[in-house]
Amino acid sequence: MPVIESSQGPIWRLRNRNETLKRWFGWLFGVAIFLWCWQQISDATTWFFVWDAPNIAGDILGRATPPRWSYMDNLWWPIWDTLNIATLGTIGALILAVPIAFLAARNTTPSTLFIRPIALLIIVATRSINSLIWALLLIAIIGPGVFAGIIAIAIRSIGFCAKLLYEAIEEIDQSQVEAVTATGASRWQVMVYGIVPQIMPAFAGIAVFRWDINIRESTVLGLVGAGGIGLQLQASLNTLAWPQVSLILLVILAAVVISEWVSAKVRGAII
Amino acid sequence: MSAYATGETHPTLNDMLGTRWRRPPLVQRAWLRWVLVIGGIAYLIAAFLSVEVNWARVYEGLDRGGAFIMAFTQPDFVSRADAIWDGMLESIVMTVASSVVGILVSIPIALGAARNIAPLPIYLICRGIIAVSRALQEIIVAILLVAIFGFGPFAGFVTLSFATIGFLSKLLAEDIESMDRSQAEAVRATGARWSQWIDYGVKPQVIPRLIGLSIYRVDINFRESAILGLVGAGGIGATLNTAFDRYEYDTAAAILLIIIGIVMALEYISGIVRARVQ
Numbered sequence A: 001m002p003v004i005e006s007s008q009g010p011i012w013r014l015r016n017r018n019e020t021l022k023r024w025f026g027w028l029f030g031v032a033i034f035l036w037c038w039q040q041i042s043d044a045t046t047w048f049f050v051w052d053a054p055n056i057a058g059d060i061l062g063r064a065t066p067p068r069w070s071y072m073d074n075l076w077w078p079i080w081d082t083l084n085i086a087t088l089g090t091i092g093a094l095i096l097a098v099p100i101a102f103l104a105a106r107n108t109t110p111s112t113l114f115i116r117p118i119a120l121l122i123i124v125a126t127r128s129i130n131s132l133i134w135a136l137l138l139i140a141i142i143g144p145g146v147f148a149g150i151i152a153i154a155i156r157s158i159g160f161c162a163k164l165l166y167e168a169i170e171e172i173d174q175s176q177v178e179a180v181t182a183t184g185a186s187r188w189q190v191m192v193y194g195i196v197p198q199i200m201p202a203f204a205g206i207a208v209f210r211w212d213i214n215i216r217e218s219t220v221l222g223l224v225g226a227g228g229i230g231l232q233l234q235a236s237l238n239t240l241a242w243p244q245v246s247l248i249l250l251v252i253l254a255a256v257v258i259s260e261w262v263s264a265k266v267r268g269a270i271i
Numbered sequence B: 001m002s003a004y005a006t007g008e009t010h011p012t013l014n015d016m017l018g019t020r021w022r023r024p025p026l027v028q029r030a031w032l033r034w035v036l037v038i039g040g041i042a043y044l045i046a047a048f049l050s051v052e053v054n055w056a057r058v059y060e061g062l063d064r065g066g067a068f069i070m071a072f073t074q075p076d077f078v079s080r081a082d083a084i085w086d087g088m089l090e091s092i093v094m095t096v097a098s099s100v101v102g103i104l105v106s107i108p109i110a111l112g113a114a115r116n117i118a119p120l121p122i123y124l125i126c127r128g129i130i131a132v133s134r135a136l137q138e139i140i141v142a143i144l145l146v147a148i149f150g151f152g153p154f155a156g157f158v159t160l161s162f163a164t165i166g167f168l169s170k171l172l173a174e175d176i177e178s179m180d181r182s183q184a185e186a187v188r189a190t191g192a193r194w195s196q197w198i199d200y201g202v203k204p205q206v207i208p209r210l211i212g213l214s215i216y217r218v219d220i221n222f223r224e225s226a227i228l229g230l231v232g233a234g235g236i237g238a239t240l241n242t243a244f245d246r247y248e249y250d251t252a253a254a255i256l257l258i259i260i261g262i263v264m265a266l267e268y269i270s271g272i273v274r275a276r277v278q
Helices: A017-043 A047-051 A053-064 A069-074 A076-104 A115-128 A131-142 A146-170 A174-182 A187-224 A229-238 A242-270 B030-050 B055-071 B081-112 B120-135 B138-149 B153-177 B181-189 B194-231 B236-245 B249-277
Strands: A003-006 A009-012
Touching: A017 B081, A017 B153, A047 A053, A053 A242, A053 B138, A069 A076, A069 A242, A076 A115, A076 A146, A076 A187, A076 A229, A076 A242, A076 B030, A115 A146, A115 B249, A131 A146, A131 A187, A131 B055, A131 B194, A131 B236, A146 A187, A174 A187, A187 A229, A187 A242, A187 B138, A187 B194, A229 A242, A242 B120, B055 B249, B081 B120, B081 B153, B081 B194, B081 B236, B081 B249, B120 B153, B138 B153, B138 B194, B153 B194, B181 B194, B194 B236, B194 B249, B236 B249
Parallel strands: none
Antiparallel strands: A003 A009
């Protein structure tokens, strides 16, 4: 701890002068960057609209209440579609994620030099692009509809599931694997009896966790045309039917809360 | 009554001698297992029957899919360079500004949402804010804010700040709740004021986690800023959407590659920083 000698004796300091200066300039630099970014946003904003926002928000709220409950009849089928997109997408993602996870885990990959980087690249690439962008892309390729939504959710979830799963595989207890190997088991038998039972709880937890996230994501996929309740939301927004919008938002909120509750219950039972 | 000869509640070695070993099932209760299996199969059949797939359309699309994958081998960064540059810059600006504001706002809310620091009324208010922020997805908040504030990055900035609050406050509050009480008590015993107690008793315990979470959130905010443009809230999403609509796959591929590159770089940096602070 640095000390400054003065006439009244030594004064204790947390940092010496160079470190203090370095930190000070670091903060100055950070604040300057933030202010510059704020300037950019401010320039691109029509401030009159922002000051007027409370009125507009009050106006929209007034139009949106009460929700048009009778519209609920048109929503059951989209809700079923949304559930299908999330569930089938999760199943598809898991089927693809399991082999990728085994190829990416250090202790099970056949080749650290060639195959592991490819598996890791797939994980990063699928994870870093949002499901809405995957949906846009798939709609351009295979046309709008529920099917595009399922594939978009599946691709997007591969990276997430495979990443968590390969971390679980890398953390397994090696002695169990050794014990199974010592009985003369083949490579596949070691996997089935030595590795799979150890990662099964993690796998089930990841599946339910991702399903919960996918319910959230599939509710908005319809905004770009990939099926589900988002289609109704987009249609209602386009026609400025605010009572319908508020009903759909309530349904989405309920779906999110229910799926979170289910996922918490199931994970609680597993772990 | 036990089913086992020795009167135990679980099979002993003597019971199992001579019987064939079976793998233990994942779900212990038999009826629950069968309900899950049969329910799952019934659901899958219903789901597959109700999903309409236009296979002819899918088949036609395969060519375009192939063209898109080929576009990744020769992405076009040049011909729409201006639009890409403007969009990326706006995304980055939104990410930085919303992360800073979001983190600054979420720290007091996290303090309020930690039961061992805040009194009950404040705790309930702060938990309520967190619950609302977490339940609403970014894109829906963005739609509403675009309707209120008009098009442009300001709506996106507010959306991301709001989403940051829910994420960061919740995780930080959990960290504060699980902190070591004795350190904080020792500081309080010296006669420290409330602000000194927070500064010297609580802050040093949670600052590594706060830094790690903040950097992780910057990463998430960048990814989210890439889609906010789809609903008019600024960023690279609008450019990307236009590229898809015009079937300019080489430009779209270039944008996606830039996004992947930046996300990878951010993940790498956050890994280094988290390793250093923890």
